[in-house]
Amino acid sequence: MAGQVAPEGIYNEEGSVDASFLSHIANAIAEGDTETLLRDVSHLHQSEIGDLLEALQPEQRRDLVNLMGATFDFTALTEVDDSIRRDIVEAMPNEQIAQAVQQLDSDDAVYILEDLDPADQNEILAQLPFTERVRLRRSLSYPEETAGRRMQTEFVAVPPFWTVGQTIDYMREARELPDSFAQIFVIDPTFRLVGTVDLDRILRTQRAVKIEEIMRETRHAIPATMDQEEAAQIFEQYDLLSAAVVDENERLVGVLTIDDVVDVITQEAEEDLMRLGGVGDEELSDSVLATSRSRVPWLLINLVTAFFAASIISLFDHTIETVVALAVLMPIVAGMGGNAGSQTMTVTVRALATGSLGLHNASRVIRREIGVGLINGVIFAALIGTVAGVWFQSPTIGGIIACAMVVNMFTAALAGILIPMLLDRFGADPAVASAVFLTTVTDVVGFFAFLGLATWWFGLL
Amino acid sequence: MAGQVAPEGIYNEEGSVDASFLSHIANAIAEGDTETLLRDVSHLHQSEIGDLLEALQPEQRRDLVNLMGATFDFTALTEVDDSIRRDIVEAMPNEQIAQAVQQLDSDDAVYILEDLDPADQNEILAQLPFTERVRLRRSLSYPEETAGRRMQTEFVAVPPFWTVGQTIDYMREARELPDSFAQIFVIDPTFRLVGTVDLDRILRTQRAVKIEEIMRETRHAIPATMDQEEAAQIFEQYDLLSAAVVDENERLVGVLTIDDVVDVITQEAEEDLMRLGGVGDEELSDSVLATSRSRVPWLLINLVTAFFAASIISLFDHTIETVVALAVLMPIVAGMGGNAGSQTMTVTVRALATGSLGLHNASRVIRREIGVGLINGVIFAALIGTVAGVWFQSPTIGGIIACAMVVNMFTAALAGILIPMLLDRFGADPAVASAVFLTTVTDVVGFFAFLGLATWWFGLL
The missing domain is CATH 1.25.60.10 (MgtE N-terminal domain-like)
Incomplete structure (x- = not known):
């Protein structure tokens, strides 16, 4: 096969x-x-x-x-x-x-x-x-x-008063047809678009019928200046095979076809994935130096936030010196917050990209994420608290890490949904910057909650 | 507009x-x-x-x-x-x-x-x-x-000896045509597929011409048992609008159309992105409990690896007690390794999903990633070493963190490309499991290299 x-x-x-x-x-x-x-x-x-x-x-x-x-x-x-x-x-x-x-x-x-x-x-x-x-x-x-x-500027356009027979005869004789096409366009004398006819409709209609009787009014003409991603969403939503592209006077200037749109869809999905992973437009064939150069900016930004998180830890160096178990456990609090937050963030970024998260459901989705954050926060607080308490034979340490976990998982859920939504609202691409902001929040809150609680509890203030 | x-x-x-x-x-x-x-x-x-x-x-x-x-x-x-x-x-x-x-x-x-x-x-x-x-x-x-x-089981199929005229007349009279179609199929008396004709070709051909003269031999018939993702890749590669689906005897049983394929492409790209972010098939309309339940397994797996990384830190608790600056800086080493590794991993997972990473270019891409890891490792080692050395007024600490950074960035690059490739080779989905393994590697190696080097240098063994 x-x-x-x-x-x-x-x-x-x-x-x-x-x-x-x-x-x-x-x-x-x-x-x-x-x-x-x-x-x-x-x-x-x-x-x-x-x-x-x-x-x-x-x-x-x-x-x-x-x-x-x-x-x-x-x-x-x-x-x-x-x-x-x-x-x-x-x-x-x-x-x-x-x-x-x-x-x-x-x-x-x-x-x-x-x-x-x-x-x-x-x-x-x-x-x-x-x-x-x-x-x-x-x-x-x-x-x-x-x-x-x-767009492709080769297309077939006929006037509305032609018959199906005339149209077929024209296509049999015309030399300058596009290589392949799935629909023809109907235009007025000024080249303004009035409708479209799919080829299968022409084939199943008697020769004497006029084109205007079988054409569909064009609901989905695409302005030439429209962003290709927006055009692709219209194709996806209305299952189009091709769509007319019109200029600012609604005159037909070209046709956008599904094969180009498939490329756009693949490319945009890839962009989101790559940006979430902290890589830009790089390609597998890029050289070592080009790749290295394109990845440095993302690492630099992360470095700044890493030092910021480290400076939070350094506030508590006296506490760590006294209770060294805290140094062992603190990456768990920060890391689990980061993981939970990036689950929420991934869902949010994707929902924003596909347009399925909007004002009408924002408050419901935010409430859902907060609920999930609290439930999973409590589950993992209990789990981590128990393991840590047994490991260091200290119920106090278990209690402190459990409290810090609830705080950080809740914060992570909130940050995971609000950061991408705010970036989107202010016109930034949520896929690019969300991860950095999120990690900063979950690291800082994770370290601060855990070490802060411990400092207060052990009276080391 | x-x-x-x-x-x-x-x-x-x-x-x-x-x-x-x-x-x-x-x-x-x-x-x-x-x-x-x-x-x-x-x-x-x-x-x-x-x-x-x-x-x-x-x-x-x-x-x-x-x-x-x-x-x-x-x-x-x-x-x-x-x-x-x-x-x-x-x-x-x-x-x-x-x-x-x-x-x-x-x-x-x-x-x-x-x-x-x-x-x-x-x-x-x-x-x-x-x-x-x-x-x-x-x-x-x-x-x-x-x-x-x-597949859609409604389609138009005609014998090869029909003329274009006969075919058009048949379509004008037949009542049971599909709602819309972009090509017709040519079959032999046993329903075996012999070719396809695009509708635009029929429309530009004279009535007397036989279908077999204008049909294209079918190169891309899709076996009914083929995975939809594989079928979608064939559509993408050959810019198809529709393709015949055949059973195990190569008899025509249906047609797969581009609008369904667009859904498959979107869905598969989404799956990769969601899996990399540690979320499964959840939907925005899922309830709090359903969402919470579906996210717990991923967090659990991460928890196990987080405790594993913590146990590495605990090997060096004596060192941390002595030089508390190490506790402040150790998340930077692990975190930067994680970021660099996930850049490599994202590119690798995507390249594997689109089939652009194979045996013919694997060794070149691996060498490239190692090169990038070393170059960026040296750049960030210098940077972090300097900042850490100045911050704690200790060239020794600067030197130790710099060495640990080079080791971890190099390891991260290697793990970022080899983990997804190995998972793929053993038939697992690289998007699902790569991130956990990668974080484990970069955390463990990051903590071990940094704290181990420090322990050795300060003579605290």
């Missing part, structure tokens, strides 16, 4: 590029054996060529593109890590890029052009036919990560 | 259900005002009704479904949290469920039926027409989270 999925077998059992296929291609590249490359690479799917490029060495990638020339499928470049694409494109002469761009759908062409510096961009655009140049310039004029940047 | 997206305005600025709309509907429910509900609810999109249901109280949800009766759009139940769906469906008599199920596409029907206990399932299935019953039973016979469970 597996054979059906990738009959050419460029992948091994684990889904990565097969080692023997890889060395076969590497040999062909080394020997300049264009014939083998044409036979074994050009029929692959763009994403397979993308995986192949990622598996090759940087030098080999550039040679492969050069050797294959015009037969290379440049859409493959939309499937590789940004740094790899930039590396390949920068090694290509502008003329070759211009030729490549002409093979591509406009959304893929923009993907490649947007990385280049303005001078190269202009030189390449100048070599393109007029219509294409105008379309690409328009896409590039919209800010990054907007619907206008991601 | 925003008005275009939700012209009925059930949402407020923030994208959650508008409070005044909500109380308007709540009133209508309280007064049993069916007319208002029909006017203001029945035209909403299924996902909007879903959001409305989630915003209402449990009692109101059940009343709404009862009051609207047959005019209620049951696809809305596929858009709400599992616990809410179960709550609503369990309150409905089996006859009403049977009627509802008949309105639905088979994939949505399965979604509702799979939650019910077998006795209810059988009673409901018995009330359905023969063909529908057989189809739903087949879908339900595949394990959860497989392509067979998620």
